[in-house]
Amino acid sequence: MKELLQIKDLYVNFRTLWGIAKVLNGVNLTIHKGEVFGLVGETGCGKSVTALSILRLLPSNAEVSGKILFKGENLLEKSEEEMRKIRGKEISIIFQDPMTSLNPLFKIKDQMIDVIMLHEGLEKERAIEHAKKLLKAVGLPADRVLNSYPHELSGGMRQRVMIAMALSSNPSLLIADEPTTALDVTIQKQILELILDLKNQYNFSVLLITHDLGVVAEVCDRVGVMYAGNIVEIAETEELFENPLHPYTRGLLSVVPDPRQKKPLKPLRGSVPSLINPPSGCRFHPRCDHMRDICKKAKPELIEYSPGHFVACYLYGGDLDD
Amino acid sequence: MIRVEHLKKYFPVTQGFLRKKVLWLKAVDDVSFEIQDGETFGLVGESGSGKSTTGRTILRLYEPTGGKVYFNNIEITALSKEELKRIRPKMQIIYQDPYSSLNPRLTIFDIIAEPLREYGHENIEDRVLELLEAVGLSEEHAKKYPDELSGGQCQRVAIARALALDPEFLVLDEPTSALDVSVQAQVLNLLDSLQKEMGLTYLFISHDLGVVRYLADKVGVMYLGNLVEMGTLDQVFDNPMHPYTRMLLSSIPIPDPKARSLKKGVVIGEIPSPLNPPKGCKFHPRCPFYKPGVCDAKEPEMIEVERGHLVKCHFAGEL
Amino acid sequence: MRKEEMLKILFRNKLSILGLSIIIALVLIAILAPILAPYPEQALGEPNLKERLQPPSWKHPFGTDHLGRDVLSRVIYGTRTSLVIGFSVVALALLIGVPLGLIAGYFGGKMDLAVMRITDIFLAFPPLLLALLIATTLGRGMVNAILALAISWWPWYTRLARGMAISVKERPYVEAAKAMGIADWKIMLRHILPNSISPVIVQATMDMGSAILEAAALSFLGLGVQPPTPDWGLMVSEGKDYFLNYWWYPVFPGLAIFITVIAFNLLGDAVREVIDPRLRRRFL
Numbered sequence: 001m002k003e004l005l006q007i008k009d010l011y012v013n014f015r016t017l018w019g020i021a022k023v024l025n026g027v028n029l030t031i032h033k034g035e036v037f038g039l040v041g042e043t044g045c046g047k048s049v050t051a052l053s054i055l056r057l058l059p060s061n062a063e064v065s066g067k068i069l070f071k072g073e074n075l076l077e078k079s080e081e082e083m084r085k086i087r088g089k090e091i092s093i094i095f096q097d098p099m100t101s102l103n104p105l106f107k108i109k110d111q112m113i114d115v116i117m118l119h120e121g122l123e124k125e126r127a128i129e130h131a132k133k134l135l136k137a138v139g140l141p142a143d144r145v146l147n148s149y150p151h152e153l154s155g156g157m158r159q160r161v162m163i164a165m166a167l168s169s170n171p172s173l174l175i176a177d178e179p180t181t182a183l184d185v186t187i188q189k190q191i192l193e194l195i196l197d198l199k200n201q202y203n204f205s206v207l208l209i210t211h212d213l214g215v216v217a218e219v220c221d222r223v224g225v226m227y228a229g230n231i232v233e234i235a236e237t238e239e240l241f242e243n244p245l246h247p248y249t250r251g252l253l254s255v256v257p258d259p260r261q262k263k264p265l266k267p268l269r270g271s272v273p274s275l276i277n278p279p280s281g282c283r284f285h286p287r288c289d290h291m292r293d294i295c296k297k298a299k300p301e302l303i304e305y306s307p308g309h310f311v312a313c314y315l316y317g318g319d320l321d322d
Numbered sequence: 323m324i325r326v327e328h329l330k331k332y333f334p335v336t337q338g339f340l341r342k343k344v345l346w347l348k349a350v351d352d353v354s355f356e357i358q359d360g361e362t363f364g365l366v367g368e369s370g371s372g373k374s375t376t377g378r379t380i381l382r383l384y385e386p387t388g389g390k391v392y393f394n395n396i397e398i399t400a401l402s403k404e405e406l407k408r409i410r411p412k413m414q415i416i417y418q419d420p421y422s423s424l425n426p427r428l429t430i431f432d433i434i435a436e437p438l439r440e441y442g443h444e445n446i447e448d449r450v451l452e453l454l455e456a457v458g459l460s461e462e463h464a465k466k467y468p469d470e471l472s473g474g475q476c477q478r479v480a481i482a483r484a485l486a487l488d489p490e491f492l493v494l495d496e497p498t499s500a501l502d503v504s505v506q507a508q509v510l511n512l513l514d515s516l517q518k519e520m521g522l523t524y525l526f527i528s529h530d531l532g533v534v535r536y537l538a539d540k541v542g543v544m545y546l547g548n549l550v551e552m553g554t555l556d557q558v559f560d561n562p563m564h565p566y567t568r569m570l571l572s573s574i575p576i577p578d579p580k581a582r583s584l585k586k587g588v589v590i591g592e593i594p595s596p597l598n599p600p601k602g603c604k605f606h607p608r609c610p611f612y613k614p615g616v617c618d619a620k621e622p623e624m625i626e627v628e629r630g631h632l633v634k635c636h637f638a639g640e641l
Numbered sequence: 642m643r644k645e646e647m648l649k650i651l652f653r654n655k656l657s658i659l660g661l662s663i664i665i666a667l668v669l670i671a672i673l674a675p676i677l678a679p680y681p682e683q684a685l686g687e688p689n690l691k692e693r694l695q696p697p698s699w700k701h702p703f704g705t706d707h708l709g710r711d712v713l714s715r716v717i718y719g720t721r722t723s724l725v726i727g728f729s730v731v732a733l734a735l736l737i738g739v740p741l742g743l744i745a746g747y748f749g750g751k752m753d754l755a756v757m758r759i760t761d762i763f764l765a766f767p768p769l770l771l772a773l774l775i776a777t778t779l780g781r782g783m784v785n786a787i788l789a790l791a792i793s794w795w796p797w798y799t800r801l802a803r804g805m806a807i808s809v810k811e812r813p814y815v816e817a818a819k820a821m822g823i824a825d826w827k828i829m830l831r832h833i834l835p836n837s838i839s840p841v842i843v844q845a846t847m848d849m850g851s852a853i854l855e856a857a858a859l860s861f862l863g864l865g866v867q868p869p870t871p872d873w874g875l876m877v878s879e880g881k882d883y884f885l886n887y888w889w890y891p892v893f894p895g896l897a898i899f900i901t902v903i904a905f906n907l908l909g910d911a912v913r914e915v916i917d918p919r920l921r922r923r924f925l
Binding site for chain 1: 368505511529530531555569570580587589
Binding site: 378381383406407410411413414415417419423424425426427428436437440441483487 | 818
């Protein structure tokens with residue numbers, strides 16, 4: 001498989017009133033062509049910041065370093081002008097709440113056509129044709145939806161409109177940031193199925209950001225687990241669920257309630273640390289049952305423990321004392 | 323402990339300058355069920371199903387439009403305001419958003435002490451510390467304000483406050499939906515152990531069937547203000563009879579890639595507006611077994627298909 | 642919120658510091674007026690006809706007025722009048738307006754309807770016109786001017802407090818209090834009031850400036866503070882006839898009004914930044 005996107009040693013700091021928040025602490029990951037890559041983690045782990053860094057949409061109080069290679073070119077070195085061409089055309093993003101990206105005062109038609117005309121350079125008539133085709137592809141009644149205002153549509157329909165707009169210029173990467181978190185489960189099922197169908201049809205890659213391990217298990221090819229600004233484990237989905245290596249991944253998997261059977265939940269100790277004053281070394285060490293001295297001293301690197309299965313933990317080597 | 327009979331809660335929908343009533347929103351429409359002492363009844367459903375309204379109406383935080391609610395054989399729905407106040411300590415509620423359920427301007431101590439003061443308890447300080455300990459917090463948290471605590475800690479405070487007056491019955495309205503999974507597990511375990519220690523009875527409202535499977539003994543499934551299926555945990559989860567329950571169960575993402583559901587397209591359509599629900603069986607436009615002339619003509623009765631397993635479907639037990 | 646954070650936010654903005662410093666300076670000037678003013682007896686009205694309408698000099702840095710009184714001394718003493726008027730008007734309006742707004746918002750229904758219709762009537766008049774009307778009815782003088790302004794002012798706070806109460810009463814912690822059987826008045830006092838008051842405080846801070854300005858306008862029209870009390874509005878009014886030849890007479894008190902109003906507005910902005918929770922959580 002070929003790499004589409006490679007993130008190398010990505011660090012992001014936010015200057016805040018209370019000090020510098022070290023939100024990303026050297027993130028490394030690769031997304032291949034045509035795959036669905038899931039980025040999973042709890043609130044504040046940095047998964048959304050990773051997505052926004054790719055599109056260079058971070059707020060002005062952020063300091064970014066590292067490399068984000070998209071089709072071999074470093075996005076962090078692009079000019080704002082060049083980025084504008086990449087956003088929406090090469091890389092599209094959909095968010096949890098479609099209402100934040102749709103203007104409530106304009107009909108869907110006006111908003112979609114603006115985007116299509118801008119990116120594709122089509123004239124109005126052709127743009128409307130294109131919009132109709134896209135809306136049909138996401139399973140919406142095109143004519144009715146085009147003439148609706150955002151509030152006249154249900155949450156599921158709005159998310160479909162967002163997907164249609166994201167696909168308007170045939171991107172090679174779709175970033176979906178918690179796309180179904182605000183939706184009911186039956187609607188979530190429809191939207192996830194739709195994203196997979198469209199992926200196979202249009203052949204783009206998906207970076208799916210979610211907190212829901214159920215969603216990951218249902219749709220992702222590979223998964224990266226994030227904790228407090230670090231990727232702690234990357235593996236193919238089945239491998240990760242069957243053979244989790246990192247203590248955090250194991251903990252996470254043991255607290256997900258399973259609707260098929262009642263099982264005891266073994267919660268992790270403590271809670272997510274502050275990123276302004278994060279724990280030294282491995283940021284998970286205060287909550288870890290396998291903590292050793294080295295864990296407090298230096299951050300473990302992400303190593304390939306078995307083919308395709310990466311983990312950042314001294315339990316699996318990298319310990320200088322061994 | 324709790325008996326709900328034909329409970330109805332309609333909200334008027336007004337329109338225009340003169341606030342003319344144009345419609346009734348039937349949030350809860352003829353719902354009946356019982357909760358036994360020490361049991362957890364899980365109420366599941368999607369948005370607009372009326373599950374939260376049911377919980378609030380049982381506590382008379384909303385005045386019911388019709389029907390009766392009994393608590394230990396006292397008809398709550400017939401009590402005067404003063405009588406209701408006397409019984410309030412026995413029935414409490416926990417909310418979804420831990421931050422907005424605590425007054426941001428009060429310290430944790432004052433939040434937990436408020437109900438104790440209202441009912442003239444003595445030794446308030448000792449009691450607050452005892453409650454904090456019971457929910458896994460300590461004295462140092464007492465002086466803090468809600469925004470200095472994490473979401474999970476705030477939810478523990480809300481639980482401590484609800485327990486302050488020694489309740490017998492708790493409505494848990496999506497108590498873990500706003501929390502991360504690892505914290506959710508801590509709070510679920512806490513609720514579970516408190517129930518065992520104090521003999522509490524729970525009405526557990528949730529859209530997350532995994533969580534319901536973990537905590538509930540019996541389950542009711544709601545759709546557009548109706549209870550469409552009810553039974554023990556195993557009856558409803560392992561042998562769902564209502565087509566909606568089946569659709570719901572097959573939509574839940576299962577945290578196991580090997581169980582990846584092969585069946586696609588099991589979900590038909592979207593939930594209609596509760597303002598203008600379909601005639602007959604409210605689920606018929608989305609039902610794969612829809613029979614014209616039957617399902618869209620008459621509202622089905624709740625039928626007991628096996629002991630304790632009730633289904634509101636014309637073809638219950640036949641599908 | 643912790644106090645250090647409040648101060649941190651307050652001191653982040655240079656304009657806030659400026660506003661706050663000016664207000665502190667004004668309060669100090671008002672308190673220390675007898676010490677600061679070079680001619681306290683003139684400030685209180687004693688004529689000094691030998692030195693009528695002198696231009697600014699070392700002896701009289703702001704010049705003298707038509708009765709030969711030291712303008713600097715009168716401006717310094719005027720600070721007292723202005724601050725007392727500004728504070729009293731706003732405090733009185735808050736005292737009437739906020740409780741009514743909270744009751745209307747919390748209980749709703751007929752109570753709400755009645756209160757809001759009354760505020761509508763008051764708000765239908767231009768505030769200065771209403772104050773003029775009241776001042777004319779009650780008679781001239783500082784106390785009546787304060788009453789008149791407060792009466793034309795409270796409906797704004799009622800509206801603001803009502804809107805906040807309506808949104809706060811929907812919060813789960815209020816419902817939780819009801820579920821615990823807490824009495825309505827305690828819910829209002831403990832839960833609704835503290836969580837509704839922030840925007841009212843912001844508005845009230847800014848309004849201090851406007852109240853001083855409107856009181857000055859009443860004085861200017863002869864309906865407010867009466868001579869010989871030292872008052873900026875009155876000084877501008879008296880000085881306007883001399884403006885062309887003796888500019889210092891109306892200009893210095895005018896400048897004092899201008900600076901005070903701006904300082905209160907800056908402070909209002911600063912207070913908003915400190916107490917608005919949305920601004921607080923902005924970085925997280």
